[in-house]
């Protein structure tokens with residue numbers, strides 16, 4: 001049984017601390033800064049067994065040097081970005097599996113290009129460490145890849161078991177859901193999650209993780225094949241859309257402009 005703790009970092013990032021129940025060795029996911037991690041480790045008397053990196057952006061790797069200076073451990077990261085993340089010791093790519101004995105679990109790596117070209121996600125049963133590929137109610141911007149590539153990446157994530165909890169890299173949920181509601185104003189599922197999320201934020205609590213089951217119901221970027229979403233995208237584009245990548249592109253550009 002894994003315990004996964006969110007450490008807020010920078011303006012709206014989450015650094016995830018992954019721990020097996022009863023253990024004092026943890027994995028640190030996407031440390032964009034060192035300070036909150038160092039403080040948490042020392043407060044709880046924890047050691048680092050590994051770092052897991054999803055992509056090269058500074059708000060996901062910026063804390064590595066200072067952390068490694070005090071807590072040396074293997075750094076898993078995307079093979080496709082190993083030239084941009086000097087600290088990687090274990091470069092991995094889609095289809096790779098590795099086990100972290102201190103957690104008692106195996107991870108599988110999924111390629112999710114789009115936000116960056118080498119972006120990877122880590123999956124262990126029940127848990128998806130999604131980086132900036134998938135957020136609660138939204139997805140990352142397409143910076144390096146094509147929209148078709150990003151849509152194919154999200155299709156891979158959507159195919160995971162629906163009970164999977166999604167640990168994304170940012171607290172963007174309220175803005176994401178506002179956009180989701182623009183796309184599907186009649187959705188009661190979105191309205192319900194907005195109420196839940198507003199209550200969490202009012203208490204200063206993270207809104208992540210969500211589950212894939214919920215994401216399939218509320219996240220427009222996982223709903224390219226739903227009639228209401230297609231109709232909204234077609235209205236936005238002013239033409240009929242048949243290709244999933246095209247529908248995704250219209251939604252993503254709509255969100256970027258909103």
Ligand SMILES: [Zn+2]
Pocket residue numbers: 055057060115132
């Ligand atoms: Zn990023």
